[in-house]
Amino acid sequence: MKSREIHLNAYLKGAPKKENYSVVETELPAPAEGQVTVRNLYISVDPYMRGRMSGIKTYIDPFKLGAVMEGGAVGEVVESRFEGLKPGDHVMSMLGWREAYTASGKAVQKIDTSLLPPQAFLGIAGLTGLTAYVGIRRIIDLQAGETMWMSAGAGAVGSAGIQFAKAMGANVVATAGGQEKCDYLKTIGADHAIDYKATDDLTAAIRAAVPEGVDGYFENVGGTHFTAALNTLKQFGRMAACGMIQRYNDAEPASITDNLTFIVGKSLKIQGFIVSNHLDIQPEFIKDLSNWMMAGKITPAETIMDGIEKAPEAFTGLFAGLNKGKMLVKI
Amino acid sequence: MKSREIHLNAYLKGAPKKENYSVVETELPAPAEGQVTVRNLYISVDPYMRGRMSGIKTYIDPFKLGAVMEGGAVGEVVESRFEGLKPGDHVMSMLGWREAYTASGKAVQKIDTSLLPPQAFLGIAGLTGLTAYVGIRRIIDLQAGETMWMSAGAGAVGSAGIQFAKAMGANVVATAGGQEKCDYLKTIGADHAIDYKATDDLTAAIRAAVPEGVDGYFENVGGTHFTAALNTLKQFGRMAACGMIQRYNDAEPASITDNLTFIVGKSLKIQGFIVSNHLDIQPEFIKDLSNWMMAGKITPAETIMDGIEKAPEAFTGLFAGLNKGKMLVKI
Numbered sequence: 236m237k238s239r240e241i242h243l244n245a246y247l248k249g250a251p252k253k254e255n256y257s258v259v260e261t262e263l264p265a266p267a268e269g270q271v272t273v274r275n276l277y278i279s280v281d282p283y284m285r286g287r288m289s290g291i292k293t294y295i296d297p298f299k300l301g302a303v304m305e306g307g308a309v310g311e312v313v314e315s316r317f318e319g320l321k322p323g324d325h326v327m328s329m330l331g332w333r334e335a336y337t338a339s340g341k342a343v344q345k346i347d348t349s350l351l352p353p354q355a356f357l358g359i360a361g362l363t364g365l366t367a368y369v370g371i372r373r374i375i376d377l378q379a380g381e382t383m384w385m386s387a388g389a390g391a392v393g394s395a396g397i398q399f400a401k402a403m404g405a406n407v408v409a410t411a412g413g414q415e416k417c418d419y420l421k422t423i424g425a426d427h428a429i430d431y432k433a434t435d436d437l438t439a440a441i442r443a444a445v446p447e448g449v450d451g452y453f454e455n456v457g458g459t460h461f462t463a464a465l466n467t468l469k470q471f472g473r474m475a476a477c478g479m480i481q482r483y484n485d486a487e488p489a490s491i492t493d494n495l496t497f498i499v500g501k502s503l504k505i506q507g508f509i510v511s512n513h514l515d516i517q518p519e520f521i522k523d524l525s526n527w528m529m530a531g532k533i534t535p536a537e538t539i540m541d542g543i544e545k546a547p548e549a550f551t552g553l554f555a556g557l558n559k560g561k562m563l564v565k566i
Numbered sequence: 567m568k569s570r571e572i573h574l575n576a577y578l579k580g581a582p583k584k585e586n587y588s589v590v591e592t593e594l595p596a597p598a599e600g601q602v603t604v605r606n607l608y609i610s611v612d613p614y615m616r617g618r619m620s621g622i623k624t625y626i627d628p629f630k631l632g633a634v635m636e637g638g639a640v641g642e643v644v645e646s647r648f649e650g651l652k653p654g655d656h657v658m659s660m661l662g663w664r665e666a667y668t669a670s671g672k673a674v675q676k677i678d679t680s681l682l683p684p685q686a687f688l689g690i691a692g693l694t695g696l697t698a699y700v701g702i703r704r705i706i707d708l709q710a711g712e713t714m715w716m717s718a719g720a721g722a723v724g725s726a727g728i729q730f731a732k733a734m735g736a737n738v739v740a741t742a743g744g745q746e747k748c749d750y751l752k753t754i755g756a757d758h759a760i761d762y763k764a765t766d767d768l769t770a771a772i773r774a775a776v777p778e779g780v781d782g783y784f785e786n787v788g789g790t791h792f793t794a795a796l797n798t799l800k801q802f803g804r805m806a807a808c809g810m811i812q813r814y815n816d817a818e819p820a821s822i823t824d825n826l827t828f829i830v831g832k833s834l835k836i837q838g839f840i841v842s843n844h845l846d847i848q849p850e851f852i853k854d855l856s857n858w859m860m861a862g863k864i865t866p867a868e869t870i871m872d873g874i875e876k877a878p879e880a881f882t883g884l885f886a887g888l889n890k891g892k893m894l895v896k897i
Binding site for chain 1: 617624625785788789792801807808809810813814819820821822823824825826827828829830831832833834835836837838839840843
């Protein structure tokens with residue numbers, strides 16, 4: 236069985252370019268004892284992967300050059316010599332940007348697709364949803380009746396977080412780039428939707444929507460968004476810093492207006508987090524998510540590109556804001 | 567009885583100037599029933615007062631114009647018609663920049679000067695010491711064996727905090743401006759003393775002293791110190807943001823290098839605080855401080871100017887870094 240996969244050719248400086256990736260066709264071995272062969276249905280592209288493409292060790296190792304890029308994927312077992320998995324089973328793996336693979340059965344996780352479609356496990360019911368949940372529940376500790384600002388509201392984490400915050404009884408102001416996305420934010424429940432591209436004073440735009448300011452800010456963007464957040468957070472406000480996509484492709488450090496004294500003056504708390512350090516919250520997440528889904532409060536949101544060769548384009552599209560909800564590549 | 571006091575004439579924009587203050591002589595009334603007359607021994611000048619001189623409401627009201635400036639003071643009762651206070655008793659008040667006053671006995675707090683001199687209640691045993699303690703114990707949650715960076719180490723809060731952190735068993739790197747202050751930092755126990763004025767790369771200087779980085783950073787300065795802190799904090803590092811004195815006299819917002827993505831990448835926690843929101847920790851503070859003092863681990867540190875008319879100069883001196891330890895005005 237043949238599989239096409241995406242390799243990283245060279246580490247990136249600045250924006251990702253086409254020549255950094257290549258499509259390589261391989262012949263898969265039949266599964267040995269303890270192995271399975273899986274045909275992927277969807278693969279996930281995520282902003283955090285940009286860090287792994289820089290060749291610098293952060294909280295996670297860089298991608299290996301000339302090898303398949305790792306990342307979340309869901310697929311269907313086609314052949315199994317691993318006890319507990321049979322053809323037709325759906326599985327999730329971190330085995331990345333490839334059409335199919337043969338691997339140890341221990342490297343995959345069986346998923347229950349009776350309630351949710353397989354691709355939801357890459358989105359709202361997977362690490363994406365869990366990321367939103369950790370930021371809102373554990374870092375911001377959002378209370379019913381409070382106001383939360385979700386940045387990159389139309390993104391994968393953002394669109395999940397807006398729905399979670401609404402389900403928790405909060406007032407939600409969400410930002411995104413462009414009118415089309417703002418219309419979308421309304422459909423997933425945001426009380427206020429602000430097109431940050433249509434204003435050169437984001438602080439004023441947030442204040443116009445929520446004059447009292449915000450109790451919590453979910454940071455996905457950085458830069459001018461961060462500045463506006465410090466301006467608009469109330470006393471004792473909390474910021475969950477999940478990502479700063481505006482900064483990831485900087486080749487040189489940018490500069491920013493220094494309004495950091497608000498951290499002192501308003502007794503703010505700003506906390507960065509990586510979802511993998513908070514996996515202990517998963518049972519609570521699954522319980523809340525199930526209740527919210529049964530109450531009809533959650534709509535999975537996806538943008539889908541077709542074909543493994545589109546994976547680099549889908550990834551680059553994250554930075555251009557091409558996605559509404561979770562960006563997936565369908566195999 | 568006559569008393570000279572300092573009035574604020576006009577709110578400040580930029581650095582404090584002489585003409586913003588005046589010395590006014592008043593005649594004190596004799597105490598009525600329930601009142602005391604107190605001759606001050608020392609008054610306190612503190613960086614946070616800069617905020618109250620701006621005329622902008624933050625967590626505390628602005629100073630009133632044409633009235634005596636409020637602030638911590640310790641003095642001796644000279645006449646009392648308040649039960650529980652008698653001539654010769656030492657008291658602390660927030661009644662400010664004046665030589666003496668007549669006020670309700672309820673506006674002053676009797677202090678026990680059997681173990682400590684009266685002025686220590688404006689410094690290491692007062693709100694200054696408590697501020698250092700809250701930042702280190704509650705916000706940074708410093709553990710024995712960890713490394714803490716204290717900024718403005720020769721200042722009032724800094725010099726207290728260095729001693730507290732050492733008493734807790736931490737490794738302490740401290741920064742201050744000038745060789746003389748750095749020599750002083752060594753005398754109060756800092757393991758590493760760095761003159762930030764002698765380097766144009768504070769990050770490199772911190773790394774040279776503590777190559778592994780720092781677990782906790784106590785922020786008193788802001789600006790380039792903040793940037794260097796994000797660079798040198800380890801994964802899961804904590805910053806207690808107590809003040810940003812470098813910024814307080816800015817007439818226009820400054821800009822800063824944007825290395826805020828470290829908040830995400832290293833899962834940092836940054837928390838601003840105002841000591842008055844943490845007074846519940848006082849009993850624990852007094853207990854620890856007493857133990858440390860009896861063990862000979864604490865040296866109160868003060869810089870003293872003479873005469874009430876020197877109060878504005880002492881205050882302005884805080885921003886020029888004229889003080890080692892707590893800046894006091896002796897009456």
